[in-house]
Amino acid sequence: MARSACFENMGLKKGPWTPDEDQKLLAYIEEHGFGNWRTLPEKAGLQRCGKSCRLRWINYLRPDVKRGKFSLQEEQTIIQLHAFLGNRWSAIAAHLPKRTDNEIKNYWNTHIKKRFTKMGIDPTTHKPKSNLLSSVGRNPGTLSHMAQWERARLEAEARFVRESKKLMSKPSPENNYKRGFQDGVLKSSKASAPSARSQCLDVLKAWQSVAAGMFAISNNNLEPPRSTFFNNSIPIVIGCDESSANELDSAAVISDTCIGGIAQDELMLDDDRSNYQMPKLNERFDNSMSLHDTTYHWTAATGNILEDFSDISVHDFGYPFEQGISIEQISNIY
DNA sequence: AAGGCTTACAACCGCACATAC
DNA sequence: AGTATGTGCGGTTGTAAGCCT
Numbered sequence: 001m002a003r004s005a006c007f008e009n010m011g012l013k014k015g016p017w018t019p020d021e022d023q024k025l026l027a028y029i030e031e032h033g034f035g036n037w038r039t040l041p042e043k044a045g046l047q048r049c050g051k052s053c054r055l056r057w058i059n060y061l062r063p064d065v066k067r068g069k070f071s072l073q074e075e076q077t078i079i080q081l082h083a084f085l086g087n088r089w090s091a092i093a094a095h096l097p098k099r100t101d102n103e104i105k106n107y108w109n110t111h112i113k114k115r116f117t118k119m120g121i122d123p124t125t126h127k128p129k130s131n132l133l134s135s136v137g138r139n140p141g142t143l144s145h146m147a148q149w150e151r152a153r154l155e156a157e158a159r160f161v162r163e164s165k166k167l168m169s170k171p172s173p174e175n176n177y178k179r180g181f182q183d184g185v186l187k188s189s190k191a192s193a194p195s196a197r198s199q200c201l202d203v204l205k206a207w208q209s210v211a212a213g214m215f216a217i218s219n220n221n222l223e224p225p226r227s228t229f230f231n232n233s234i235p236i237v238i239g240c241d242e243s244s245a246n247e248l249d250s251a252a253v254i255s256d257t258c259i260g261g262i263a264q265d266e267l268m269l270d271d272d273r274s275n276y277q278m279p280k281l282n283e284r285f286d287n288s289m290s291l292h293d294t295t296y297h298w299t300a301a302t303g304n305i306l307e308d309f310s311d312i313s314v315h316d317f318g319y320p321f322e323q324g325i326s327i328e329q330i331s332n333i334y
Numbered sequence: 335a336a337g338g339c340t341t342a343c344a345a346c347c348g349c350a351c352a353t354a355c
Numbered sequence: 356a357g358t359a360t361g362t363g364c365g366g367t368t369g370t371a372a373g374c375c376t
Contacts, residue, residue: 055345090364107342
């Protein structure tokens with residue numbers, strides 16, 4: 001269906017926003033909130049399309065938007081998340097408080113991407129270009145391996161997005177914030193940013209945990225790897241009781257990725273960790289999900305949060321650090 | 335000083351998806 | 356079920372500022 005674009009609305013202004021326009025938009029939103037972006041400009045006395053107003057608000061005028069240089073920590077976070085999520089800027093932004101997807105995207109394209117290129121690293125795959133080519137040349141199987149990885153990654157991403165949207169659609173103070181300050185009305189100019197990240201969507205934690213366990217990346221903000229939990233080279237598995245483990249119908253197929261995505265503390269609630277450390281596995285070949293050799297099943301004995309990740313299956317988490325490149329190295333290139 | 339080039343980032347565009355009717 | 360509309364997202368473009376010659 002055709003939809004009129006901003007440029008088709010004759011007489012509407014384009015280009016940089018003036019302080020006056022900003023003021024009008026801010027004043028309107030503070031008083032009325034933003035229920036309908038299409039009708040907002042007219043009501044606010046702006047010669048802009050609704051889309052333009054929305055963008056301006058989200059990226060610049062919101063009271064919780066952080067401006068200015070990215071810190072080293074933020075940069076490293078972006079690199080880590082990009083390695084896992086690719087160009088899913090909104091997903092990456094969800095893990096960087098007060099930063100917008102647009103800002104992160106710009107920063108990536110103008111700063112980090114260049115550094116990757118300088119170092120001879122493919123910014124898309126996070127792998128050295130020469131190694132990539134030579135390894136493919138040496139081992140034709142690598143190509144299909146890469147395709148498997150990519151497919152797994154895309155599947156995981158798609159599910160993350162779905163799950164994330166599901167969670168965001170549930171009523172909560174966080175969601176009210178995202179929708180626009182409680183029913184679309186800005187209740188306070190100091191509206192608090194979402195405080196708690198969704199634990200089960202904490203991709204960064206997943207990545208850091210696994211990467212830290214595998215390659216001992218030095219990062220002050222990383223917790224020491226829990227070797228009993230995050231095994232070095234095999235997919236990590238959480239235990240479950242034997243009876244439920246046999247109920248394959250209700251079993252959840254999970255991977256190191258999504259386990260890492262669950263807050264570790266949440267899963268290690270008590271001292272009796274044997275329940276988690278010594279998993280009862282049901283191992284089987286599953287054409288629909290297994291992209292490698294084996295798919296591991298975990299049964300949600302207690303019917304907890306892991307069920308949300310019922311079918312993510314990503315194996316071989318050696319990427320991209322297997323090439324011996326550290327985040328620090330990338331960050332140090334200017 | 336002036337013009338051209340590069341960089342950084344704000345803003346736009348088009349598509350996809352969700353939802354309402 | 357089909358259509359219209361609103362919103363979110365990622366890619367791309369436009370432009371101001373800084374740099375270089």
